[in-house]
Amino acid sequence: MSADTRQEQPVSDLGQIDESAFSGLAERHRRELHVHCYRMLGSFEDAEDTVQETFLRAWRRRETYQGRSTFRAWLYRIATNACLDLLAKSRPEPATGGEVLWLQPYPDRLLDELPASDTDDPETAAVARETIELAYLVAVQHLAPRPRAVLILRDVVGWPAKDVAELLGDSVNSVNSALQRARAGLREHLPAERQDWSGDTEDAGTRELVRRYADACVATDIAAIAALLRDDVRCSMPPTPGLYVGRDTVVNDWIESGFEGMQRLRTVLTSVNRQPAVAVYLWREREGAYLPLTIDVLRVTGGAITEIVTFHDDRFPRLGLPECLPADGTE
Template identity: 40%
Template sequence: MTSHPRAAPDQDTFTAETARYRRELLAHCYRMAGSANDAEDLVQETYLRAWRSYAGFEGRASMRSWLYKIATNVCLRALKPRPIRVLPSGLAGPYDGPDREPSLFAPGEVSWLEPLPDQWIAAPADDPAAVVVARESVRLALIASLQHLPARQRAILILRDVLAFSAAETAEILDTTVAAVKSGLQRGRARLDELQPNPAELLEPADQRARALLDGYIAAFERSDASLLEQVLRADATLEATPFRDWQSGRAMCIHVLDAYVLGAPGDWRMIPTTANGQPAAVVYHRTPDGTLHPDGAVVLTPTPTGISAVTKFHDPTLVTMLGFPDVLHLT
């Protein structure tokens, strides 16, 4: 049977056929770009290009594959001139010099990885398997590691190992050969193993143990009580924050830095639990001299059965509203 182009594009039909894929395309673009804001822009560009090409869609591939082809190539074009997004731990080893307040990078000196609100890509609750896959494939450590792969190699690994496209489908999406896909996948997996040699067993955000760890971390800040951190951080915990160049490894060093330079007085901080990157998280407010709680950023925790293995703080006030919380917090 011969396929024929569509005679006249219809916006309602286009929306009905493509809207269902928006959330997963957003997750795909985030995995490629490491930025929630960039991912939104890339998805917008994907749908614009898809609409322009919709009349010529002949159905030789599925609608989903067709959209992923457009989205992947939009990402690859956009990423060519941009520096990769990183966390401090992706730039150098942990700071082990003389005691000092953590030093900052100059604005614009580094392009930082951004967290992704879970609600942006939430899978239907009636599909538990899809929910788990969505969470596991946007975990911070994975996204940070993916950014260190060449963009096409990153795309191959995501399409094959995360999205389960076949080698032939991936070759079609990337306009390359099956042999090139297999070779790129092998190199990508090897590099990812180097970057994540022993990934920790993570607790799901809904796990009561994960929520207890988040609650304990929040309590330490809101009460300005460093001893509470002893109860929730693993001995090998790491602490990093953008845009600081210094990051810490080991519970004692993490607690020292937080106690000496961050915690302040009881009531200086207010945190509200949420989830991001499939992990427990909190939006962070800091009390200014006039007593008002203003947005400070977001923190994402990596919970394991033996405690928090990593604390990643993003000092970006806009993340508070991006995660769905008010710009100023009024306590009652």
Template identity: 45%
Template sequence: MSEAEWGSGTDAPRARLLDAARRGDSDAFGHLVDPFRGELHAHCYRMLGSVHDAEDALQEALVRAWRGLERFEDRGSIRSWLYKIATNRCLTLIERRGRRELPTDFRPGAAPLAETSWIEPYPDERPGPEARYMAREGMELAFVAALQHLSARQRAVLVLREVLGFSAREVADLMETTVASVNSALQRARKTLGTRLPGTGGPRSSDEEGLDEEGLRELADRYATAWEAGDVEAIVAMLTDDARYAMPPLPEWYGGHEEIRAFLVEGPLTYRWRFLPAYANGQLAFGTYAWDEDRKVYVALGLDLLAPRGTRIAEVVSFLTPEIFPAFGLPTEIAD
């Protein structure tokens, strides 16, 4: 069947697309599932804490959907069916490889470093209010990190119910369990998440923390300017008293003004810097570039995600993985 025969995008009659897909038309299948790819990828990321694992899980889920299309009952929602397949794939991956976390998650008795893998930032090409909306929809780094401390099934239930808005009955059907089991898992998940995100049992938003869009832009401008000027006191003045600074994949992190000031003076601020704005997890972010004297250029070093609280910054997570820059639309170097 040609695109002209079925129409385009979501305007095409689903029954005709489904019928064509069941006869082996891969283009028709693509038209059926493409409207859901973005949200399914985000769902897999929340579950797994890794962009790369999310891509793998989504691709495997779509392959399974394609192969199992005959088993799809047309009276149901194809979106719900795809979420069921993607969620089950994520549950399998979690069982195989455990959870991810950030250096700031570590406390005495935490997992040995050799057994730990880090949360990865999620590319967000949408600036301004849409980025703040993304944070409300459960993509904020702290929320995704907190999710990793839930059991796999609790994680799935909370995301499906609290973030995606599925009913308890729908989640029970997706996970092939009972409504009572879903409600019990949700209650336990909320309790655990409340200890990881004080004051809330779900995703947080910078909008709710006291800064509007103009305030966020102004804070971002001051932060980048202070770093490029090498002004440690200006940087520290923008931090909350209990601010934390972490640098995955390095295990160490710093807390409070004195620790962070000493770290900056002895380490990062011995270099010259340039910052470029980026968008990640619905949060303020920057691609950071350090001066390379031999090459006479600024080279990519890290992606910084900032978590504002009120009018100051409560946490900076600097991902020292410049190989991820292309995914965020950032160059790998900047001329002087």
């Protein structure tokens, strides 16, 4: 799907540099390593911890780097192994049932920090966007850790099979077989009609749909929201268990949760994981301001909302959203 065409000169005499110089080399790759770990783990915070562990391991093992690969590729090897170690310790079993309770959103403003590819190939850009969307993250978390690593390294990072085999201590044939199984498993868990997704936040139709959704949320008009949903819409709120499928099921859950009784809501339109999102704020009389409530990340297909992943207010700071909205409507 993707090929990594960026060039980097191998670093020599890594064992002779001091910690400050080493840190300077490593920090250049922090964001892309963080995104790589995020794809492996599905959790923003776990990815942060794993990148820190990666840098620590790299510093301690710096004398083992012999320049046979780029410094960047060497860090990717360490990061992948750190992810596999964390998964073996904390998540020995992959996700099941179509939901990922540890899923966390990734702010677009940080994705903008990723280094630009040396190629203008539209396919490369499409792969980068599609493999950071929440549906992909959910699907890939249903794969066992090693096939997951094979899939991400081969199809996203663009490594050849022999390099992946060397990292995992497997044969090239084993890696190719694992890749075929992982691709089949991914297709099984990805929503249908992916080619029809229109999550581009710059698309005029998507912008209008999201605006209508936000207006309906402020009005707590469930009928208006329901009119924007596809019949087979899916709704979840990690880390709260529960996957609701179908317009009627989703609407009934909102009614039972008391959404219609909420008053004085405001919204901020944003984007998360390269998808449109609506941050909802609730008026708090004691604070005299609108405070974070939830953020809905939307998947749009064929002019209708086909998935809503809702995150709690604790995600707002990470996403760079305002801590509050004042009563007069200015920030």
